[in-house]
Amino acid sequence: MKKTNRHSIFVMVLPAIMVLLSMCSITITAKDHDHDNHHLSCDGPYVIYQPNGGVRVINVTETGVVKDTVYAALPDDFTLHVADHKGNYAFDVKLHPIVRQPWKQPQAPKTFIMSDPHGRLNLVVSLLQANGVIDSQLRWAYGNNQLVIIGDVFDRGYDVPQIFWLFYKLEAEAAACGGRVTMMLGNHEPMELAGDMRYAKPKYKMLADRLGMEYRHLFGPDTELGRWLGVCNAIQVIGRNLFVHAGISKEFYDRNLSIPMVNDTISSVLFMKSKERKAHSEFCKFLYGNRGPIWYRGLVLNDKKWSHLPSDSLDMVLRRYDVDCIFVGHTIFKDIKRFYNGRVIAVNVDNQENYEHRRGRAVLMTDDKLFVVGDKGIKKQLKVKR
Secondary structure (H helix, E strand, C coil), rough: CCHHHHHHHHHHHHHHHHHHHEEEEEEEECCCCCCCCCCCCCCEEEEEECCCCCEEEEEECCCEEEEEEEECCCCCCCEEEEEECCCCCCECCCCCCCCCCEECCCCCCEEEEECCCCCCCHHHHHHHHHCEECCCCEEECCCCCCEEECCCCCCCCHHHHHHHHHHHHHHHHHHHHHCCEEEECHHHHHHHHHHCCCCHHHHHHHHHHHHCCHHHHHHHEEEEHHHHHHHCCCEEEECCEEEEEECCCHHHCCCCCCCHHHHHHHHHHHCCHHHHHHCCCCCHHHHCCCCCCCCCCCCCCCCCHHHHCHHHHHHHHHHHHEEEEEEEEECECCCCCEEEHHEEEECCCCHHHHEEEECCCCCEEEEEEEEEEEEEEEEEEEEECC
């Protein structure tokens, strides 16, 4: 009789045991291994897919506590909670299907162009809200228009994954409204994914050390953000405009390269270390080198190192790719700048400094007009020959 009762009790509690086993959580306090003056701040989340089908979710709370949870399977209503390193600018994210965007797209009524946000979520939110791209709840408010980010979310700031998650979330919200968010690769994405952390805040390596892994593996091809970055384009054509993080060199032109092939090749070795990319093929070595699209500065700097592109060579580039203008980031200027009589627009500025001094930080394109915009909206029109 006792044996039967024990068996019945086991059968009754088994479902509860299985539920508990499906979610295993480990907490590491911020005081563990504080070997320098730096500390962990609110960070993540990082979503990693396990070989056995489970999903590992890692995040750091406002108090610096690392929460590391493994789910046997994500519930249907699974939601990620995101906030900046101080716990501000909170928003929720639901995972959505990931696909590569077409390399060639029609121009929207309005196209908002920004570059190099470098881990500063507060500056991203300020700029997008001031220009009606997002609302007070950080939701898409730009209708059937387009937001373009010309790369470099990684490094320098404290909110790298949070910015990625915001753009990831806005991508789905924009699509539901007939709009589009286009996140492009810069040079800092491949750097961090290869393990080059020279420009990363110390907290990121601290987190990786506590987890017993390389930081780049928190964005690997088996993660949600890694899968997303793995299909981001390095070169994009929108209407009569070409977008690329750094520039198009004469050597690039001489190779007669198709944009889809360049995007696919850069993505194919994105998660390799730098030496592995170089060894993979001469073509990969070129694409990731100083004359490749994510590093070349010769469109905006006239010095020997970068082999400044002559005006007639730029004309050939524009004709080949059937565009009128090239937008670049990468190289920092005091304000949005025009080159080659407006056929090249340099978008990258020191976002923190320009925010403080109320200078332009992005470009708004409407039909055939261009405007410099900042944290109070439109500042001035850019005169260009189209």
